[in-house]
């Protein structure tokens with residue numbers, strides 16, 4: 001499916017740590033859409049049709065770097081335009097298209113992204129779980145439904161995250177459920 005891999009020659013994580021406040025100016029932002037029961041996906045796909053969420057995702061992430069797990073990357077028909085992609089896989093020879101960066105650890109992915117002002121963590125479940133301690137901000141679209149799935153967003157601890165912004169919207173012809181855009185900042 002893909003061409004030549006752009007594999008980083010930085011062999012290790014270069015000591016990127018979750019306590020990054022003093023050594024680097026980047027903001028690390030997790031962006032996710034989750035149901036009221038924290039479901040984010042099923043059969044390596046999204047579950048709902050929410051056009052406003054896709055528009056928001058595009059507007060927030062365009063021009064920036066996006067970090068994702070290998071399975072999320074494979075859920076796209078092709079790389080998204082106008083964004084630098086970093087794909088995390090333990091497979092050293094995982095083939096990625098020209099321009100897409102392969103990282104073998106989360107820490108290596110963050111190191112590769114360090115020169116960007118905004119770094120977006122875009123999923124999926126495994127990567128959200130591991131990346132949470134590194135993030136400054138979470139842009140969560142809460143989809144107001146209970147649904148079945150096979151992939152979950154981690155339960156946020158109220159002592160770790162402070163809700164700073166909330167914008168609620170009703171379902172309409174382009175958005176099949178009520179939804180809220182929530183911005184959380186690390187406490």
Ligand SMILES: NC(=O)c1ccc[n+]([C@@H]2O[C@H](COP(=O)([O-])OP(=O)(O)OC[C@H]3O[C@@H](n4cnc5c(N)ncnc54)[C@H](OP(=O)(O)O)[C@@H]3O)[C@@H](O)[C@H]2O)c1
Pocket residue numbers: 031032033034039040041042043044045046068069070071072073075088089090091094103104105106122123124125126127128130151
């Ligand atoms: N609702 C949303 O906002 C949203 C956003 C994104 C994705 N999703 C959904 O989430 C689902 C995919 O999530 P997922 O949890 O199954 O997979 P994922 O997090 O996208 O990718 C998992 C893969 O990432 C690699 N990986 C994970 N941790 C690693 C580590 N520490 N070091 C190196 N590689 C690592 C492994 O790849 P290898 O197996 O190649 O080693 C692993 O199989 C899909 O249903 C997708 O639609 C939903």
